Amino acid sequence: MRIIGGKYRGRRLYSMPKRKDTRLLRPTTDRVKESVFSILDEYLEGTRFLDLFAGTGNVGIEAISRGVREVVFVESDKRFCELIKKNLKSLGISPDKYRIICDDFVKALKKLGRGSAKFDFIYADPPYEKGYYTKIVNLVKNLNLLDENGLLMLEEPKKNPFLPEGSRWIVERRHYGTTTLTFLNFSQPEAEDSNV
Template sequence: MRVVGGKYRGRKIKSMPKREDTKLLRPTTERVKESVFSILNNYLEDTRFLDLFAGTGAVGIEALSRGAEKVVFVESDRRFCKLIRENLKSLGIPPEKYEIICDDFTKALKKLGKRGMKFDFIYADPPYERGYYTRVVNMVKNLGLLDEDGLLILEEPKKNPFIPEDEEWLVEKRHYGTTIVSFLNFNPEGEE
């Protein structure tokens, strides 16, 4: 796996050996990552980015490579938290640019909400089969984790796409093979 663009473009990111991660991880494909970041590229400078269900940290590292000010990685599996730390260290990314929360996503989101954290972008790539989409969307909205113009980006399966409670939240949907990426904003009209 490699960083697709920005400061660390072309640098390698470690993943778990295949025998260990086949049931644990479904990494974001290079095509999806490249497409999403080509959309976000001009808007990433000095932003706060949350990589939810971070896995190897590839999505958050891509955001840092393209100018994000700070990335918070949330991952529940301690082995992957260690791997994220190793990847960040191998790239020489300063510790003040990131935070790793090794906890269940619901506990992590509540902690971030209590701290009053707000993000410009939240990327969520939960395990497809677990049905976490509604919980993620509701928690992000109810805890006020997005800035007014912030986007929640959901990676989801084409065969069972997520339908938001309010269609107005949906800014855009992109299709990439068997994957759909939805971009949501909870303040579509710029309302206060």
């Protein structure tokens, strides 16, 4: 894994050695990451970014490299939390640029909500098979974690996307191989027939 653009462009990140007891890590591919950040690039400077199900910290570190003010990493596996710290330290990233919450995503989002945290961008790459999408969207929306024009980005399996096409919250949906990337904004009034 490497940083694609910005201050740390070309720098490599540590990844978790393959072990039987390590959960299957499906890191965001360079193709998906490059697309996301080519879309967001001109809007990132000085913003707040939440990397949910952060894994190695790959996406959040890319955001730091491209000028965000602060990234909050949320990851439940302590081994990956340590790996995120290792990657941040190896790049010499100042601790005032990030926060790591090593906890279950529901608890972490509720904690952020209680603290009135607001983000310009939230990137969520949950395990596909867990079916967390409804819970993620409801928590982000109900806890008011996004700024008015903020975006929630969901990595989803192309064969089984969370929201149907035409949902009023979908700003854009892009497909990359077996991955679908859905951009959501909640500033639109909620439809009575919402599927969330």
